[in-house]
Amino acid sequence: MVLMFISVSSVSMVKREYREEEEMSPESSLSPPCSLSSSQPSPHPSSSDDEHPLTPAEDSKKPKRNRARSSNKSGELVTKIKKSRRLKANNRERKRMHHLNSALDALREVLPTFPEDAKLTKIETLRFAHNYIWALSETLRLADQLHGCTEPPMLHHDCPPSPSPSPSWSCSSSPSSASCGSPDSPDTCTADILDYWQPADPRLHPALSQQHLLLPANMTFV
DNA sequence: TAGGCCATCTGGTCCT
């Protein structure tokens, strides 16, 4: 519950920060990519077209050409507007992805890796964080059990991270591994199951060993 | 050189 609240708060906070950042740095600060800027319309698009409107007589002589011209011009205007919107959308998307990457970097910083400067990929970061949180929660829960303490409600989280469909860690040979990731079977999520978990990725910090996180022997990093 | 990872662009969809 508390965790959920924190998650929701974090999301809304991030959104607020993102909006504030947008307001502080209007997207005009970013120049469009070269590939697109090369296709930008001319800064002085056909300004002479409106300078000398034709008389009706003259107009009757060249109506089609003028119509073609004006439609051409409006067509240019439309494409110009479209390009402008596309560039703005590209800038927003770029910023959004940078924001997302910053959040991932922040997440990487609190995850233990070995060596310390080893960089997990995006998917590894997410999977590892998922499992790491679960492992920490289980550690606290088990410690509470050992000391006969009342379990904190916020850590009442019985299930290990789902090893499927694409887990970073999986229970490879545990007889109970088939159900260890299922939220439907919290009963199997006990210290026994923890005995079958261990990080195999060499970049993971040694602190994620059995002693520190109760992560057992044959957990594999997929 | 193939495969993995990443950044960026792009068009579509949904929401405000």
Add this chain to the structure above:
DNA sequence: AGGACCAGATGGCCTA
């Protein structure tokens, strides 16, 4: 209408 979000496409870089 404009912005956020998403997924697919593409190309660059790196490594085994």
